Amino acid sequence: MENMLPGNVLGGVAVAWELIYKLLPPGVDPFAPENPIIISVGSLVGTAAPGASKIAGTAKFAIFADEKKHFVGSSVSGGRDFGLMMQNAGCEHIVISGRAERPVYLLVDNDEVEIYDATALWGKSTEEATCLLKQKHGSECGCAVIGPAGENLVRYAFAVVDMTNSLGRSGLGAIFGSKNLKAVVVRGDKGVRIKDALRYEKYVRLAEAKAQGWENLDNWLKLGMGAGWPIFRYTQYPGKWSREKWDKLYGEKKRLETLDKIVGCSSCRISCRIKWRIQSGQYAGEVGMGSPYGKSATSGQLLDVEDHRKMLHLVSMANQAGIDFYSFTRLMDWVTASSEQGKIAKGRYSDELHRDYENYKRLLAMTVNREGIGDVLAEGWNPIGEALGLDPHDYWYAGICKGVDFIYDARAAKLHPLMMTFITNPRPHHGGNHTITTGLGKDVTEIREQLDTWGLPREAMERIFTPTPHSGRLNVGRYTKWMEDAMAVRNSLGVCSMYSAFGLENLDWVASIYSAVTGIEMSAGELIKAGERAFTFKKLANVREGFRRKDDRPPRLWLRPMDSPEGKLYTEDYYKEKVITEEDFEKILDDYYDERGWDKETAVPLDETLKALGIEA
Template sequence: MERKILFIDLSRTRIDEVEVDDYLHTRFLGGKGFCTYFIYKYAQPCADPYGPRNVAVIAAGALAGYAPASGKTCFGAVSPLTGLIHDSYAGEVLGPKLRMAGYDAIVITGKSEEPVYIYVTEEGTEILSADDIWGHSTSKATKVLKERHGKKSSVAVVGPAAENKVRYASVIVDYHRAAGRGGIGAIWASKGLKAVVVKAAKPLPEPALGRKAWREVATKLYKKFQALGSSFSRYGTNNGLVTADKLGMAPHYNFKYPHLGDVGELKGENVVKLAKGPHEVEDQSVFGYMCPIKCSKVVKDEGIKSEYEHLGMLGAADGIYKLMDVLKAIKIVNDLGLDSISSGNVIGWTAESEEKGLLNGVMKWGDGEKQRKLLEEIAYRKGIGAVLAEGVKRASEILGFGKEWAVHVKGLEAPAWDPRGLLGFGLSYATADVGASHLRGWPRPHRPPTDSALKALDSLLYDRDKTSVADHMGTCVFLAYDFPDWSELLKVVYGLDYDTEELRKLSQRTESLARLWALKVGYTSDDDTVPPRWMEPVPKGPNAGLKAFISWEDLEVSKREYYKRRGWSPREGVPLPSTLKSLDLHFAVEDAELLLRKLEPEYY
């Protein structure tokens, strides 16, 4: 099967097509693998993330269009929040359509002097003027582009927040889905890129074992996931706050209270009452590509797609428990192109700062009207919004207060899951390649953190690898995929024989590259930590008195064991040359040797 990458240099308005070689095909496959590889190879460490030397990547999953719920597309760049290689994901159909157009990924370099958008079709690719849509909200720009290029086109677009370089600006795909985390949208706008439009409908390339064999495997898995996901389809993620509160993992009031026993109106049943049924939704792509459970909930009349992270971070984290207030905030962050997680986190920090008497008249707990005003000020960098647009870490540094209640890891704001309710989850946050992400390994079985995080290390590593493989494949993390399912699909689609061990190497490969990058740009083992808030004893609820780790010493011991298990050096976590060679990352060995000489000369 021929696979191709589009390389687009916006500085020179140059478009090149490059075939995927065997090394890239077999060692990185697609999605997260392609994003990580191209950023590591072509971006400039320590350069201004808003400069032309940053690289923006859009990569379809390896199984995009071939597997149930395979519409998850990777959006990557060096994050303006963290300086790390960042991969963020959005559903819908952009990835499968990119494959239909004949491409597996787009690598965007340089910087346009004028606003542009990229238009990809089966016949070719164009760089077109975006003068008429620059400054538009994401919904307005999407509407214009769909009217221009057809309703069936898939549109990824940035909004005013990105144009104003808010460090957590998102990319919005087809109105509803967000590649929200890490500020990828701000990188697009800094390059003069407003949107990417993909219009294609031709059949995907013939699977290696033929369409009949592929159809049998895909249908079998579709039915399996449909049966397993029937209960999840009722609420989707919208009952997550109820669950998180029961587990003592909710983000109430900027993570002060992981459990309150009451989540107000922010319950799945209340969202479902307002939502359209699956057959009432005109554009079925909102459910993702070939999704067997159709869990997305789109609110009638408003056209707002609600998810748990919205309810948790724009709701509970800011002390807001009225559903309509949160729905209005969702509409605003999507239109402005703001990450809902970072936005809610920053505003929760602001409300707590005001509660402590350090700010006045900016934001109070539960004030939906002030929250909406503040979101606008952040997106347009007005007043204090200009400071909050820098992210919670920088805001606390600029204003000179609040580091103790700034809830982030490596500058990436924390999502709506408090680790003080799950053993090993603090270690997941501390060691995640992008900073505070809840989707980089979920330890199982569920148990409170009453023991050393070492007890959860095996399950953390397993789930981290499994989630990473899903991100390589482009499949939804909420479907019950496991390694044998991906192995079967890779065999029928590409003729590749990948057992579980080989699949897990995909995760270890990208994580080792991301780790090398982090060390190259100045991070150390000291940054593999959790915020002070999560080491405060939980004040009440099922986990009263517990912390993310039983002690700071346990964090140190646990992360060093993590380094060892990954084949990294014991003190600073430098991927060892022998590990890189075993992962076929020979091109990165010299970087590792230089870092070892600098950071752990005694070990080198």
């Protein structure tokens, strides 16, 4: 690999982005055998670096970005076993191409690679298939498994990793299914070599101490991701109910009624996943694993379901089927509301699209199995709009870009890098630019202190913090570029972005841990530069697929207020000092492309930028 990609030092998904650019035939259909799946493990996974558990799945994704195009990107997932086992097998990348004649799964066991018949697993849920694979190959093995949704090529199907995490929002599960690939299983016991153990232990201890000193740690270990509710109730607020009502129906008290225990990824000091158990009602005794509370709360409000237990059951149904719960519930909200408003012509499935919980369950099963209207719903936003005579951009919550619905709405969350990367990242939404600005109200001094540990050039810092009429005190366009590069570093090393969001990450320390583990001396600034190079390969793969500036569009609904019981909510700058207009967005995008060294008219990287990064395009 070093000979094939001599300029790539990060490893992990940085290698995958360069590989996909070299291996993917331009214009190929996502379901074609030639579309490779590249599974990569972060370079620090298998060490004690806090939060180092991440793997990535890279491919051309199944969802339609518009009428014809599909984006190339990566999904990143944590997990308890998969990344750890993959690294211990001495395998940093698995490249899968072609198509099997019958259902199969792939086993990587140290140096051995075998393809097994998966006929007996086909049609089984993600949980049942995972349990059967662990029974056969050992409880310690890591498993990435698709459910019936992936088998049936639902375009927003994903794989479930170790029964707790998801891999592949926007259709990586369907790419598995197109290859008749039920699962990838990994097992290894080689261990991970550390080049400089003393230096490694020093900086791991520093990082651990910072995490242990976090003021919210006890609450996080009590509630998992549910501890983020004080932030979520603002940033993921749909605006249908009052926040007081939302707190009553889905707040901390309700979460504690179903929380069984906290489940962490390997090497995590925080632990955000949970095992839940429904104690009462129709679904009493049902158990699930993952991170259900934010998604169930937002979707419960969107779908007018006031019983949190019912939404947990719907989350479980989606996870077992291997289908993206966020996309499914937003699609349900869109088509059922449109039907009730008379926007869908009579006879075009309108009688099936009524708004009640039992019907949501029925439509979920139909979508997973592509039965009746489910065959339409399985195709995603743009094809559904064409089939039912609807415009996806008229959907009232959060918005979509490149065929993907957003989890956050900038009118509630305000404009910061996580919101911007929904638009600028080649694979929308999951740029995952988690910085301390994910929470509102951070002082400029706090933000500067975080960026100081990332090795940003002084002149870049000045550009970010020079006020502008269109972006306010924080130049979000320029800031987003650097946050995307930092995220490329985290994803390549396999470290979790939540540490950055909570102000627990010090990239200087991460650089020292990386240097100690690999023997490759890198400063934080050099890591960020390598992250920029990696991100650029991902961009180039999408430029080749026809993506340009016109595809980086903010949702129309961000330009009009959200009417909520809390009052009108507007898309505002991070400090809520100005409302962002359409003209402002264009100038913010100009800043972003300028900071990246891309052509402002086309969003294509300039030749001099590629040359400076050592890329021959």
